[in-house]
Amino acid sequence: MTITTIGFDADDTLWHNEVFFKGTQARFAALLADHADPDHLMDRLLAAERRNLGHYGFGIKGFTLSMIETAIEVTEGRVPATVIAEILADGREMLRHPVDLMPGVADCVETLAADFTLVLITKGDLLDQERKLAESGLGEMFDGIEIVSDKTPSTYAQAFDVHGEGAHRSLMVGNSMKSDVVPAIDAGAWGVFCPSEHEWELERAKEPADHPRYRRIVTLADLPPLLATL
The missing domain is CATH 1.10.150.240 (Putative phosphatase; domain 2)
Known part of the structure; x- marks a missing residue:
């Protein structure tokens, strides 16, 4: 697909x-x-x-x-x-800390926005997440914004139904194995793990290394080349 x-x-x-x-x-x-x-x-x-x-x-x-x-x-x-x-x-x-983009983010999002429907799916304080998105300069590149209380398979199924063509034609990328990768795969989407330097212990989960819809990248700059292989 x-x-x-x-x-x-x-x-x-x-x-x-x-x-x-x-x-x-x-x-x-x-x-x-x-x-x-x-x-x-x-x-x-x-x-x-x-x-x-x-x-x-x-x-x-x-x-x-x-x-x-x-x-x-x-x-x-x-x-x-x-x-x-x-x-x-x-x-x-x-709650006032500055927004400092991760390496390769701006170029990656801008590149993919030309060919894909992009959805931001994040959890946390509503006002804080809205502030950071506004200050990031990335907001206009996303076709949908979902600020949720938790990330579960149903969260992804609903988000990809509303903003896309269903989970089976969607991919989720993030730094949390527990919140970004595993539940997205369980919903039927691809899950791409992009680890960050600092990891919160409560976001750890077993890596689904053998799952056909799992991939791992080093930085978001690796995402466009990866998509060309899927």
Whole structure:
């Protein structure tokens, strides 16, 4: 089947994102250095993020709330208000971070927009994702925008039905095996893994290496040549 529609993830596929989370985590560890060693603190924070996903969803606001919850836990309720204020300030700063495109993104998207229907499929804070897309300069190249609460096979099936000719004639590319690749393949689409330097542990999944609709590239610059082979 000819591919007519290409779905793109946003964070750490089109632009840098996880690096800002890593920097905030380092500052968080410094704030609570008297209460927990960094490794233990990061384990507690990850556990809080995991159990809070169903309440807060993905994105910076949920991450900030999980940091506050972790700070309360590791200090047994004695965390100073000044520390909470600094955590909140770090969260607001993350919501203002600049948009820095990944290598080869602008050329790749512009090239593919001439021949394919392009759909941005991303999850996270609605306002934050809309801001980053606007500042990226890429928005006009996409035929559809889907900002979703989670990425499941049904998410992709619906998105590719609405914006394309169905999942079987679509391809999804992203840096998350768990969110961008595996559920897209399960929906019937192609899944292309484009790993980023920084990976969030909760986005890891087993690589479907033997699946006929799975491919792996190094950067988005490799996507147009790959499409010519499919």
